[in-house]
Amino acid sequence: MQSIFGTDGIRGRFNKEITYSLAYKVGYNLGLILEKKNPILIGRDTRISGDILLQAITQGINESGKKFINLGICPTPAIPFLIKQGDLSGGIMISASHNPPEYNGLKIFDHNGQKITKNFESKIQKSIEESKQNILVSKKVSILNTNKNFMDIYIKSLIQTMDGENLSGLKIILDTCYGSATTCAKKIFQSLGADVKVINNSNNGLKINMNCGSTNLEPLKKALRESSADMGFSFDGDADRVIGVDSKGNVLDGDHILFLWGRELMEHNILTNNLLISTHMANLGFEEAWKKIGGILYRTEVGDKYVHDAIKKKKAVLGGEQSGHILSKINNFSGDGILTALQISKFCKKKNINLNDWLKSSFEPFPQKITNITLDSNINKFNPKTKLLIDQTIENFQVTYSEKCRIYIRPSGTEPVLRVLVEAKNIEEVDSLSSEITNKLFLEINKIIN
Numbered sequence: 001m002q003s004i005f006g007t008d009g010i011r012g013r014f015n016k017e018i019t020y021s022l023a024y025k026v027g028y029n030l031g032l033i034l035e036k037k038n039p040i041l042i043g044r045d046t047r048i049s050g051d052i053l054l055q056a057i058t059q060g061i062n063e064s065g066k067k068f069i070n071l072g073i074c075p076t077p078a079i080p081f082l083i084k085q086g087d088l089s090g091g092i093m094i095s096a097s098h099n100p101p102e103y104n105g106l107k108i109f110d111h112n113g114q115k116i117t118k119n120f121e122s123k124i125q126k127s128i129e130e131s132k133q134n135i136l137v138s139k140k141v142s143i144l145n146t147n148k149n150f151m152d153i154y155i156k157s158l159i160q161t162m163d164g165e166n167l168s169g170l171k172i173i174l175d176t177c178y179g180s181a182t183t184c185a186k187k188i189f190q191s192l193g194a195d196v197k198v199i200n201n202s203n204n205g206l207k208i209n210m211n212c213g214s215t216n217l218e219p220l221k222k223a224l225r226e227s228s229a230d231m232g233f234s235f236d237g238d239a240d241r242v243i244g245v246d247s248k249g250n251v252l253d254g255d256h257i258l259f260l261w262g263r264e265l266m267e268h269n270i271l272t273n274n275l276l277i278s279t280h281m282a283n284l285g286f287e288e289a290w291k292k293i294g295g296i297l298y299r300t301e302v303g304d305k306y307v308h309d310a311i312k313k314k315k316a317v318l319g320g321e322q323s324g325h326i327l328s329k330i331n332n333f334s335g336d337g338i339l340t341a342l343q344i345s346k347f348c349k350k351k352n353i354n355l356n357d358w359l360k361s362s363f364e365p366f367p368q369k370i371t372n373i374t375l376d377s378n379i380n381k382f383n384p385k386t387k388l389l390i391d392q393t394i395e396n397f398q399v400t401y402s403e404k405c406r407i408y409i410r411p412s413g414t415e416p417v418l419r420v421l422v423e424a425k426n427i428e429e430v431d432s433l434s435s436e437i438t439n440k441l442f443l444e445i446n447k448i449i450n
Helices: 020-033 049-064 078-086 118-130 148-160 185-191 218-225 254-267 284-292 304-314 337-351 355-360 384-401 427-449
Strands: 010-013 040-044 068-073 090-094 103-109 171-175 195-199 231-235 242-246 275-279 296-300 318-320 326-328 368-374 406-411 417-423
Touching (some): 020 049, 020 090, 020 103, 040 078, 049 068, 049 090, 049 103, 068 078, 068 148, 078 103, 148 185, 148 337, 171 185, 171 218, 185 195, 195 218, 218 231, 218 242, 242 254, 242 337, 254 275, 254 284, 254 318, 254 337, 275 304, 284 296, 296 304, 304 318, 304 326, 326 337, 384 406, 384 427, 406 427, 417 427
Parallel strands (some): 171 195, 171 231, 275 296
Antiparallel strands (some): 231 242, 368 417
16 A cells, blocks of 8 residues: 655545545544544644545544544644643644645644654554454534634634734735634734734635635735735635735745744844754745855755754754745744744834835845646656656756756655746746756656656
8 A cells, every 4th residue: 555645644635535434544543543542633624525524534533442622623733732732642634735625635743743753654554554444434424513712722822922012003914715714813913903804714615725825825915905004914725834925015935934034033042053944945045145144044855844853853943934834933833824924923013114124124036936747646656666767867857957057856745746946046047947947857757657
């Protein structure tokens, strides 16, 4: 059996890669493996398939002899935070993050509120492969009671990260992209005194991430153009990512967030060795500017799990990804888009500066372009020989073009595509090299596959 785990838990299209049967088996076997007897916490985003997968997981957990607590629709970071607060045995978030509505996934957390290790994943995989239980697919989805008190604890914890600072006088627009942030983002910002407008704010699992959210900023930019707001923040489907936009439509991505937030911490001597952790996707302009002010940028493979591991290993206090997934010491390094948006807003208020001016003081990014090469299936599903040839071809391309540009090629952890990042000092060079590399690589990969 091929591994069910990708770079961030289990993910795929509902009723294809992600089925009732698989979700049941995960719930059942997780219940068997977790050592603590306390309940398992479960949350989900707004996807229509979330209810069915919740039913499957809870059926499996019950039959393993464990109990569960249903948090209902919530941001992913609520799960690890509340596991620690409630001394629970673990947790599962049912979400496919920034992916379209037809996808879903399972993010699994241990009793420390950390995403499970590769070793833990292997235990679940092996347990599923060895289990022989028959799964009766429920024809009717039961309504499970949700624990609203737990969500209130999470919301209060976010407010407390402001250290008494309020946001009065700030006009802020939030794009909750029909996802998890719809449950609490508006309430949190308003409780802190901000003048808040929210777009795409209904719990609509058919629209989650569709032409909105952190992967499509046009609705937020349009809302900002039509208002006198100071700034806006756009979340992804499970609210663990955020991208900001200033009043002029300039984008505050994860690189800029790390640079500006990191600089604040550096000035207060809070950063360990002036170190930030990011990935190979981080802009070279960010790295060079950070070095100029005495900082060190350490790059990892793409994925918050790799960033988290490096943070722990190097005792860093801040890291993240260009996509807006930011990990900070404030909440034990759990990516939280709402927390990040609050911190950016707090800095603007305390410094008495608008986001547009603050962003001007950030770095000048190098032109960068990401192109996707669509594959017949996820690269992990190819046989070992084919996968090795593809890996060797990618490595050859990266070596060949390394003198002309910064190039980084990686398979997506959630979709059957190769992502090709090209970065150089001018946009014409980036466009030309990106087209050349993508076309040649597409032909080479097809030769291998076919």
